[in-house]
Amino acid sequence: xxxxxxxxxxxxxxxxxxxxxxxxxxxxxxxxxxxxxxxxxxxxxxxxxxxxxxxxxxxxxxxxxxxxxxxxxxxxxxxxxxxxxxxxxxxxxxxxxxxxxxxxxxxxxxxxxxxxxxxxxxxxxxxxxxxxxxxxxxxxxxxxxxxxxxxxxxxxxxxxxxxxxxxxxxxxxxxxxxxxxxxxxxxxxxxxxxxxxxxxxxxxxxxxxxxxxxxxxxxxxxxxxxxxxxxxxxxxxxxxxxxxxxxxxxxxxxxxxxxxxxxxxxxxxxxxxxxxxxxxxxxxxxxxxxxxxxxxxxxxxxxxxxxxxxxxxxxxxxxxxxxxxxxxxxxxxxxxxxxxxxxxxxxxxxxxxxxxxxxxxxxxxxxxxxxxxxxxxxxxxxxxxxxxxxxxxxxxxxxxxxxxxxxxxxxxxxxxxxxxxxxxxxxxxxxxxx
Numbered sequence: 001x002x003x004x005x006x007x008x009x010x011x012x013x014x015x016x017x018x019x020x021x022x023x024x025x026x027x028x029x030x031x032x033x034x035x036x037x038x039x040x041x042x043x044x045x046x047x048x049x050x051x052x053x054x055x056x057x058x059x060x061x062x063x064x065x066x067x068x069x070x071x072x073x074x075x076x077x078x079x080x081x082x083x084x085x086x087x088x089x090x091x092x093x094x095x096x097x098x099x100x101x102x103x104x105x106x107x108x109x110x111x112x113x114x115x116x117x118x119x120x121x122x123x124x125x126x127x128x129x130x131x132x133x134x135x136x137x138x139x140x141x142x143x144x145x146x147x148x149x150x151x152x153x154x155x156x157x158x159x160x161x162x163x164x165x166x167x168x169x170x171x172x173x174x175x176x177x178x179x180x181x182x183x184x185x186x187x188x189x190x191x192x193x194x195x196x197x198x199x200x201x202x203x204x205x206x207x208x209x210x211x212x213x214x215x216x217x218x219x220x221x222x223x224x225x226x227x228x229x230x231x232x233x234x235x236x237x238x239x240x241x242x243x244x245x246x247x248x249x250x251x252x253x254x255x256x257x258x259x260x261x262x263x264x265x266x267x268x269x270x271x272x273x274x275x276x277x278x279x280x281x282x283x284x285x286x287x288x289x290x291x292x293x294x295x296x297x298x299x300x301x302x303x304x305x306x307x308x309x310x311x312x313x314x315x316x317x318x319x320x321x322x323x324x325x326x327x328x329x330x331x332x333x334x335x336x337x338x339x340x341x342x343x344x345x346x347x348x349x350x351x352x353x354x355x356x357x358x359x360x361x362x363x364x365x366x367x368x369x370x371x372x373x374x375x376x377x378x379x380x381x382x383x384x385x386x387x388x389x390x391x392x393x394x395x396x397x398x399x400x401x402x403x404x405x406x407x408x409x410x411x412x413x414x415x416x417x418x419x420x421x422x423x424x425x426x427x428x429x430x431x432x433x434x
Contacts (some may be wrong), residue, residue: 009152016156020163022380026401027168029386034395043093047084050123052174054078058101059108060115062253069101069108070259081119102267105249105256107176107208123174130171130178134338135162137185141342144188145315147349161341165375165401170335180209181338184216188318191234192309200237207242211329212339219301219321223314226305268330276332280406290328296417297324319343320416326409334405343412344372354419364415371404371411378403 039046057078058069067074076086078099087094114122135158142154161167170178183206191199203220206213217238224231249256267273277293278286297320307313323343326336347354347368354361379401386394 009150012156013152013159016159016163019376019380020159022383023163023165023168023376023401025383025386026379027172030382030394030398033391034398037395043091044095045083045085045087047080047082048119048123049082050119050174051176052123052126053082053119054099054101055103055107055176056111056114056119056122057081058103059111062105062108063112063115068253068259069105070256070263075100097271098266100263100267102260102263103176104208104210104245104260105253106245108252109245109248110208126174127171130174131162133182134167134171134178137182138341138345140185140189141345144185144192144318145342145346145349146310147345157345160376163376164337165379165405166335166337166340170338173335175335177209177212177333177335178338180206180212181341184213184322184339185342196231196234197237200234200239201241203234204238204241204245207245211331212325212336215321215325215328216318218298219317222298222301223305223309223317226307271331273331275330276327276406276409279332293324293413294328297321300417300421315346316416316420319346320413320420323409323413323416327413332406334402337405337409340409340412343416347412347415350419354415357419361415361419364411364418368408368411368415371408374404375401 036046038044058074061067061074061077062069075098078101079086082099083095087098138158138161139154142149162171167178169175183202187199187202187206190196190202203213203217220234224235246257253259274283275286275290277289280286281289300320301317304313304317319342322339326339329336347365351365354365382394382397382400
């Protein structure tokens with residue numbers, strides 16, 4: 001029997017590694033070559049294409065030369081490295097994203113130790129830092145969810161996650177979203193472990209991407225109302241650290257906050273930023289669905305504000321909030337789906353209970369499983385075909401793994417809402433034994 005368990009675990013890890021290798025092979029042999037040939041055909045410039053670069057240039061120019069990173073001339077310098085040359089509005093093939101410094105100023109403190117280094121070194125080191133913190137964050141989510149599985153199962157999940165398209169894209173771009181997601185995982189693990197002050201500090205540091213952290217902060221604020229005398233400490237630590245960060249930023253660059261909000265407004269304009277539901281359903285219908293989803297999530301969370309941080313209610317509410325964040329965040333970026341990892345883990349943990357629920361649960365469980373599997377299977381298939389078919393033939397199908405990108409977060413959030421609302425309603429409506 002032990003031999004059978006070993007073989008099952010071994011093949012589980014092998015399958016996960018094959019899928020992860022297939023996704024990375026797809027990126028290297030299909031997706032990136034397609035992007036290069038498409039850029040050559042349209043005249044679209046390609047530089048280092050690192051999302052860390054604009055932040056690094058901003059930090060370097062401010063800390064070494066005293067220049068305002070929000071200024072247009074710094075933006076053009078960023079473009080020269082990111083795209084290979086400054087953008088030209090008269091060229092129809094040029095990207096619309098100006099790559100301005102649209103982050104809170106205190107992100108420069110995080111990059112301060114690197115501003116005297118060559119960016120090539122910074123880029124390579126930061127890539128491996130993101131690999132490490134992303135893998136660690138997945139293991140932390142197992143702790144937050146109190147899901148005890150074998151070491152081989154954890155290894156398989158880490159491999160699949162690092163080989164998922166959202167994480168792959170974030171790693172290729174050196175996106176700070178992966179760092180923020182890891183900070184959130186660490187903060188919640190600290191909160192569950194009874195260290196609220198450390199959790200509050202990490203959450204404050206994670207606000208370099210405020211649009212991703214705000215829904216989680218709102219949920220934790222609601223949760224704190226359930227027992228304010230015991231739960232206020234994380235919020236106090238969060239506010240103190242955030243005030244220190246903002247004050248230090250003001251000392252380095254006076255009146256930075258107005259510049260930051262102006263840069264954010266310009267970013268939303270020149271990128272034509274649109275939430276996922278509005279992009280897929282249209283502006284009016286998408287906004288209505290967003291409001292309904294946010295209201296339903298808030299109602300669900302408010303009803304579960306009293307249970308402790310190690311309870312199932314806290315776990316499900318946290319995962320639901322993060323899944324909803326992916327849908328309602330103002331910009332639709334594939335790498336933001338890294339925030340779905342805890343919700344997917346929760347679904348995997350509770351899959352039997354979900355299957356035994358309603359027909360809607362079973363249908364959604366199958367749909368979500370199929371959507372998640374599609375990205376790995378299709379990417380692995382294209383990577384394999386790239387060895388036997390002509391490059392042009394395979395590249396024509398480059399978009400196949402991306403087909404399900406908008407549907408995955410919607411399916412995950414819908415499954416969680418239906419299952420956990422139904423289980424809560426059933427538990428509430430069931431009469432207590434006399």
